[in-house]
Amino acid sequence: MKVLVAYASSEGQTRRIARHVADRLADQGHAVELLQAEDGTETDLARFDRVIVAASIHIGHYQKSLGRFIAEQAGALAGKPSLFLSVSLAAAGHEAEDWRSLAQILADFEKATGWTPGHAEQIAGAYRPSQYDVVTRFVMRRILARKDPEADLEADKDYTDWPALDTLVDSWLTGPA
Ligand SMILES: Cc1cc2nc3c(=O)[nH]c(=O)nc-3n(C[C@H](O)[C@H](O)[C@H](O)COP(=O)(O)O)c2cc1C
Structure with a gap:
């Protein structure tokens, strides 16, 4: 399977996560491309069977480069099997209020970009x-x-x-x- 792993990272943890996922998929025999979101607006997503997108939260928002990537790729992403990894420190804990705010940040992101990932998961960062x-x-x-x-x-x-x-x-x- 051909898989794109696109990511945005500020202090490096999401880059680590994206690289780990890409290495694992490559070891399993998949054709994987690892892409920094800010470099990816012209990437042809039609080449991939599935897309994994990862980004981290800073003061309640994902990186701007992620928003630009999703906006540019909205057409190609529509209907493409996708997994979104939302990385944060809030996801390291169990506080209900934190988890409500994570859900809200994701909902706001989906509304702003018009992209609803096939599956989204909250991942504890560093x-x-x-x-x-x-x-x-x-x-x-x-x-x-x-x-x-x-x-x-x-x-x-x-x-x-x-x-x-x-x-x-x-x-x-x-x-x-
Ligand atoms: C300036 C700053 C703001 C942050 N804001 C949030 C936040 O609003 N909510 C949260 O859960 N984590 C927050 N974090 C934690 C990051 O999401 C966490 O450290 C994550 O691992 C960063 O991933 P990255 O290294 O890929 O950028 C913040 C971290 C920093 C440095």
């Missing part, structure tokens, strides 16, 4: 103080201290459940188109 500027580090420390009181606020921490991600992608790929 806390990466090593990548943040001083102000961002200050804000993110406060958020993480509330979310994960046990966490070392100075250290990068990966919240992505990699085996669960593998299971998700495998079952989506073998599921109905």
Whole structure:
């Protein structure tokens, strides 16, 4: 099967997720192309059987480059089997309010772009103080201290459940188109 994995990432975790998924699919014998959303407006999606799109949430929004990619590719995406991976720190926890806001961010994105992915999943991302500027580090420390009181606020921490991600992608790929 020919699969496109398109992604937008600000601090690198979604890039890691996209690369991991692409490597896994290639190991399974699929023809995979990994594409950064900002480079992909002219990519011909007709070449692919299925499309995986991944992006992360910053202050309640996905990357602008993702919006542009989806807008440019709206016609080609319509009717194409697709999986959207929405990466965030809110998805690392179990707070009902956080999950309501994740659902709202996704609904707003679908409304704004006119694209409804065939399947969408919330994926826990990472806390990466090593990548943040001083102000961002200050804000993110406060958020993480509330979310994960046990966490070392100075250290990068990966919240992505990699085996669960593998299971998700495998079952989506073998599921109905
Ligand atoms: C400035 C900033 C704002 C963020 N805003 C949110 C947010 O509104 N909701 C959320 O759940 N996570 C938020 N996060 C956490 C990111 O979604 C998480 O770190 C994710 O792994 C980032 O993925 P990336 O490295 O691919 O950009 C924010 C992170 C940063 C640095």
